[in-house]
Amino acid sequence: MEALDHFTIPVSGLSDGLHEYDFSIGKDFFQQFEGSLIEDADVTVHFSFDKRTDLYVLTFEIEGEVKATCDRCLEDFNLPVEDEQSLLVKFDETEWEDADVIYILQGTQSLNVARYIYEFINLAVPITKTHDDAGESCDPEMLKFIEQEKDESQDDSSSIWDSLKGLNLEN
Numbered sequence: 001m002e003a004l005d006h007f008t009i010p011v012s013g014l015s016d017g018l019h020e021y022d023f024s025i026g027k028d029f030f031q032q033f034e035g036s037l038i039e040d041a042d043v044t045v046h047f048s049f050d051k052r053t054d055l056y057v058l059t060f061e062i063e064g065e066v067k068a069t070c071d072r073c074l075e076d077f078n079l080p081v082e083d084e085q086s087l088l089v090k091f092d093e094t095e096w097e098d099a100d101v102i103y104i105l106q107g108t109q110s111l112n113v114a115r116y117i118y119e120f121i122n123l124a125v126p127i128t129k130t131h132d133d134a135g136e137s138c139d140p141e142m143l144k145f146i147e148q149e150k151d152e153s154q155d156d157s158s159s160i161w162d163s164l165k166g167l168n169l170e171n
Contacts, residue, residue, distance in 0.1 A: 003032050007114035012107070014051050021047040025064070025117065033118055038125070040067040043081065045117050056089035058113065060120050068129045072146070073138035077131055083124035087116060 007023065025043040030036045043064030050057040061084050068079040089111065092103035104111070131138045 003028065004112065004114040007117065008110045008112045009049055010110050011049075011051065011056065012109045014049070016051050016053060019049040019051065021049070023047060023117065025121065029114075029118070032114070036118075038066050038068075038122065041065065041121065042078075043121055045121075047113060047117075055091070056111075058087040058089060058116070060085045060087075060113075060117060062117075062121055062124055066121070066125060068125065070131050070138060071128050072130045073142035075131070075139045075142070077134055077136060079125065079129055079134055081121065081124040083120060085116075085120045085123070 009019075009021070023045040025041055025045060027040045030038050030041065041064060043062060043066065046061040046063075048057075048059040048061075050059070063082045065078040065080050067076060069076055086100070088101045090101055090103050091106040093105070094103070095105060096103050126133060
């Protein structure tokens with residue numbers, strides 16, 4: 001985790017108020033997370049840390065591109081991502097997390113935000129990724145192949161359903 005040390009915010013040394021940080025996220029960042037679905041990216045994260053006496057408000061503004069594989073034509077492309085997420089950090093006797101709230105011990109010296117940046121970038125990636133998301137076109141050779149397969153499957157499937165047309169399901 002030493003590679004992620006610069007994502008540690010020294011909360012005990014900061015005065016109350018708004019503090020802002022900018023992070024550049026690339027291939028090295030995602031290599032620190034085992035089994036990461038994202039392997040390469042060029043993303044900037046503007047991080048706002050609002051320190052208050054009773055809680056912290058963390059805001060992550062994400063913008064950039066991640067390397068993705070098109071779900072339609074299987075070609076790699078740069079997928080634009082943009083998102084804004086917020087977390088609240090409150091104090092409790094034990095450390096735990098809820099949906100949008102993190103509970104830490106009173107007097108915690110520092111807070112590493114690398115895991116939250118990783119999660120929010122992953123959440124910014126749509127479930128279905130196609131060249132359309134990047135304003136690009138899919139590989140025309142692959143699209144021809146897909147259309148050919150689609151036409152052939154439609155021709156083959158019609159004979160299967162024809163045999164069911166004669167069934168009378170009423171009793």
